[in-house]
Amino acid sequence: MTAPRRIAFFAFPGTEELDFVGPWEVLSAWAHNWRDDAIECIAVAETTEPIRCAKGLRILPDCTWDDAPEFDILVVPGGRGTRPLLERAPTLARLRKAADANKLIVSVCTGALLLAKAGLLDGKPATTHYESLTLLGELGRDVDVRPEARFVDTGNIITAAGVSAGIDAALHLIVRLHSVGRAREVRRYIQYDPSPPV
């Protein structure tokens, strides 16, 4: 039995609910239903106080950054709470540190703005929520902004488009970490045969 691969989800005030829970559902369903794959998901935040998400739901982090166990993958959701974080040096330093340590970073929606501000998207292709595409380009240097992409995988960084795109990016992550077969099984479990009625 190998050590589990741990996936840390960054929770902050103003996190967009589905940005966080879309990938959480995909990856934690994988973790719970296929225990031998040794995947673990944790919610990490500045403090363990309840976090009020962008649309009002309150969630509880599992641990603080200081208490967090080692992790391999970092999920950075978006939401209006990213805007104040763009000016928060310790948050940007944390993202740079994760990248320097070769952790795989997955942003959803405007989570990509934080990666851009931290300099992690300089010269790279990336995407974000459709309303923030211009800002994404302004925050980084020579970011190759991809308006049409559902998600962009550069190897060490995956950026997903707005809100619901995190579900697709998380399924892609299972392909990378395990197999197409497992990703299909998880897709089946969450019955992800989308059929938007409008």
Add this chain to the structure above:
Amino acid sequence: MTAPRRIAFFAFPGTEELDFVGPWEVLSAWAHNWRDDAIECIAVAETTEPIRCAKGLRILPDCTWDDAPEFDILVVPGGRGTRPLLERAPTLARLRKAADANKLIVSVCTGALLLAKAGLLDGKPATTHYESLTLLGELGRDVDVRPEARFVDTGNIITAAGVSAGIDAALHLIVRLHSVGRAREVRRYIQYDPSPPV
């Protein structure tokens, strides 16, 4: 300004995360971004203690059933936590009371099992997570189980298929309560152009 239409989301231990947050995102994004539509979403539970969801995320209810303000619509998510609730008379009585008061009830995934056990699906078409279709038929009387439906709308009750289907059902609910146009705007906001990579 009319009184807001209030949508209560039932939170219980073992709620499947995306069953809850899929419709929450859709309906609370509607509420927050189009204030004049006077929609309000609240998370209601037995107690205000933190709730551990099926895949480990902890959420905080806004109020208890006893403290809850009047609501018009009740969302009943699924998850393994529904199984003990099938034997909990007060929960089933609460669902019957909501139906008797002509509230619109929307189940996601195995939330439909609770409606069936409460007798609310007798003689009606309904759906649920694909693994629970047989059980759904057994719990009610003459339930017309629809394995292929993404969601089924009987007028007073909407039942959605597994997990991610709650997103589609919630968009349908916006059509019913407001318009196709508004549902499309919310769909655009959450950038719901699903593109499953597997």
